[in-house]
Amino acid sequence: xxxxxxxxxxxxxxxxxxxxxxxxxxxxxxxxxxxxxxxxxxxxxxxxxxxxxxxxxxxxxxxxxxxxxxxxxxxxxxxxxxxxxxxxxxxxxxxxxxxxxxxxxxxxxxxxxxxxxxxxxxxxxxxxxxxxxxxxxxxxxxxxxxxxxxxxxxxxxxxxxxxxxxxxxxxxxxxxxxxxxxxxxxxxxxxxxxxxxxxxxxxxxxxxxxxxxxxxxxxxxxxxxxxxxxxxxxxxxxxxxxxxxxxxxxxxxxxxxxxxxxxxxxxxxxxxxxxxxxxxxxxxxxxxxxxxxxxxxxxxxxxxxxxxxxxxxxxxxxxxxxxxxxxxxxxxxxxxxxxxxxxxxxxxxxxxxxxxxxxxxxxxxxxxxxxxxxxxxxxxxxxxxxxxxxxxxxxxxxxxxxxxxxxxxxxxxxxxxxxxxxxxxxxxxxxxxxxxxxxxxxxxxxxxxxxxxxxxxxx
Amino acid sequence: xxxxxxxxxxxxxxxxxxxxxxxxxxxxxxxxxxxxxxxxxxxxxxxxxxxxxxxxxxxxxxxxxxxxxxxxxxxxxxxxxxxxxxxxxxxx
Ligand SMILES: Cc1cc2nc3c(=O)[nH]c(=O)nc-3n(C[C@H](O)[C@H](O)[C@H](O)COP(=O)(O)OP(=O)(O)OC[C@H]3O[C@@H](n4cnc5c(N)ncnc54)[C@H](O)[C@@H]3O)c2cc1C
Ligand code: FES
Numbered sequence: 001x002x003x004x005x006x007x008x009x010x011x012x013x014x015x016x017x018x019x020x021x022x023x024x025x026x027x028x029x030x031x032x033x034x035x036x037x038x039x040x041x042x043x044x045x046x047x048x049x050x051x052x053x054x055x056x057x058x059x060x061x062x063x064x065x066x067x068x069x070x071x072x073x074x075x076x077x078x079x080x081x082x083x084x085x086x087x088x089x090x091x092x093x094x095x096x097x098x099x100x101x102x103x104x105x106x107x108x109x110x111x112x113x114x115x116x117x118x119x120x121x122x123x124x125x126x127x128x129x130x131x132x133x134x135x136x137x138x139x140x141x142x143x144x145x146x147x148x149x150x151x152x153x154x155x156x157x158x159x160x161x162x163x164x165x166x167x168x169x170x171x172x173x174x175x176x177x178x179x180x181x182x183x184x185x186x187x188x189x190x191x192x193x194x195x196x197x198x199x200x201x202x203x204x205x206x207x208x209x210x211x212x213x214x215x216x217x218x219x220x221x222x223x224x225x226x227x228x229x230x231x232x233x234x235x236x237x238x239x240x241x242x243x244x245x246x247x248x249x250x251x252x253x254x255x256x257x258x259x260x261x262x263x264x265x266x267x268x269x270x271x272x273x274x275x276x277x278x279x280x281x282x283x284x285x286x287x288x289x290x291x292x293x294x295x296x297x298x299x300x301x302x303x304x305x306x307x308x309x310x311x312x313x314x315x316x317x318x319x320x321x322x323x324x325x326x327x328x329x330x331x332x333x334x335x336x337x338x339x340x341x342x343x344x345x346x347x348x349x350x351x352x353x354x355x356x357x358x359x360x361x362x363x364x365x366x367x368x369x370x371x372x373x374x375x376x377x378x379x380x381x382x383x384x385x386x387x388x389x390x391x392x393x394x395x396x397x398x399x400x401x402x403x404x405x406x407x408x409x410x411x412x413x414x415x416x417x418x419x420x421x422x423x424x425x426x427x428x429x430x431x432x433x434x435x436x437x438x439x440x441x442x443x444x445x446x447x448x449x450x451x452x453x454x455x456x457x458x459x
Numbered sequence: 460x461x462x463x464x465x466x467x468x469x470x471x472x473x474x475x476x477x478x479x480x481x482x483x484x485x486x487x488x489x490x491x492x493x494x495x496x497x498x499x500x501x502x503x504x505x506x507x508x509x510x511x512x513x514x515x516x517x518x519x520x521x522x523x524x525x526x527x528x529x530x531x532x533x534x535x536x537x538x539x540x541x542x543x544x545x546x547x548x549x550x551x
Contacts, residue, residue, distance in 0.1 A: 132508025140483030
């Protein structure tokens with residue numbers, strides 16, 4: 001076997017809650033671990049922070065402090081963007097923009113990014129993803145605007161709105177397209193995770209104190225302005241998310257933060273041939289077993305790549321992945337009680353996440369908000385009308401063919417932003433529900449991160 | 460808490476906090492857009508804020524195609540707006 005002696009036994013890809021937990025756990029079990037992340041600091045999206053920021057406004061900060069202390073035995077490579085992972089003799093080669101890292105086993109923990117659906121005006125400057133607004137506040141101490149509308153679906157809208165209030169912005173309203181009362185349908189899953197509810201209640205308290213309007217079954221259905229956003233149209237939605245006629249009203253704002261859940265970042269698992277499936281929230285997720293093993297030998301998965309479920313679940317999955325990867329890599333037997341406890345926690349947190357997703361589905365009615373001129377693909381400036389005509393006039397029956405005919409998803413972002421919406425739109429035009437195959441068709445990217453040609457030439 | 464970093468944008472001096480991204484510093488200074496799209500010439504700035512969407516492309520010290528949301532601002536940087544995708548040397 002030609003596995004190089006100096007290489008890592010385990011490479012952990014991504015240093016968010018999942019990757020950090022995996023790396024620290026595997027290193028404690030005696031494995032030689034490399035932890036690789038494109039960012040300047042470890043912490044991922046949940047603990048995104050600046051130099052000198054020691055936890056103000058962060059949740060569960062002591063956990064990050066503990067995990068960071070555990071990194072003393074880990075080879076930490078921040079500022080390394082991974083663009084490809086390939087199988088090599090006896091293991092894998094991880095290609096980054098700063099060189100290669102050989103390893104025997106990989107743990108993919110690359111997290112997720114905001115999921116979007118288009119609406120007229122969503123390309124105007126001043127319209128941001130909800131996560132982007134959160135990243136500006138947490139990572140850079142910058143509030144995206146002065147008078148902000150927060151919209152979309154899912155509990156993530158609450159910390160975004162509360163974070164803006166704390167940063168001194170006026171939040172003109174939080175418009176939740178779903179009806180979270182649906183949560184009551186899963187009382188057991190909810191009761192078992194009371195801490196999450198307390199966190200949500202804390203955000204609601206902040207919003208109430210500032211008299212921020214919180215409306216459910218309501219969405220931002222258009223943004224207006226010439227060079228920047230100046231106002232939005234807000235409307236009530238029926239059960240399918242069609243606009244209730246006559247319910248439209250205008251809200252003045254300089255900024256919109258919008259997010260319809262998250263999309264797992266699956267370039268690397270897909271490159272490695274890992275099986276994917278449709279997750280509880282309708283996003284494509286990678287399949288992991290009780291040991292966090294992917295369907296590809298030598299590959300483990302942790303955190304939101306296995307389905308969006310929040311930082312606590314990411315931490316549990318990271319620990320499970322670290323324990324089992326260490327068993328494979330260096331034969332360290334995990335403690336059975338620990339594994340049993342982690343599996344119980346995983347089950348409970350996953351049930352909570354599924355209840356949350358069930359309460360916040362993205363309904364197809366958003367497709368009635370857009371007109372044929374609304375851009376669906378921001379990079380290639382492809383309109384909804386062009387995508388629809390690729391189905392109607394050119395006979396395409398899946399998103400991959402539409403991509404080839406009409407170019408949505410062919411620009412620099414490679415469909416990361418428009419892939420989900422395009423798959424849903426094409427499926428609807430074909431008169432069916434979107435499937436895992438539809439999403440798979442827009443998820444395959446040979447290069448996970450764009451790199452310079454020089455990096456490519458170096459291999 | 461943090462040190463200041465001075466850089467220029469369209470020839471004007473902007474003061475940022477050390478460690479901020481070019482995009483965050485521009486937004487803090489009141490700029491919302493600094494790129495025009497290839498086909499329609501429409502204005503764009505930060506959208507995703509985490510390196511996913513490529514809406515925020517900017518020219519930094521003569522190099523086009525930098526993602527403003529990921530590029531840390533350094534003292535003396537010369538930042539200019541970008542026209543089009545500026546694929547330049549980027550491959551994807
Ligand atoms: C912008 C944004 C902000 C969020 N803010 C919050 C919040 O404030 N509160 C909250 O409860 N939840 C937040 N979330 C949800 C959050 O994703 C999860 O709760 C949690 O962070 C997931 O943990 P993770 O370890 O699976 O992934 P992440 O925390 O997303 O970590 C993944 C890591 O992988 C790295 N990575 C990915 N691809 C590559 C690559 N190709 N090369 C190198 N590195 C790579 C990333 O830089 C990142 O550090 C946010 C999500 C997003 C997208
Ligand atoms: S804002 Fe999306 S890549 Fe910079």
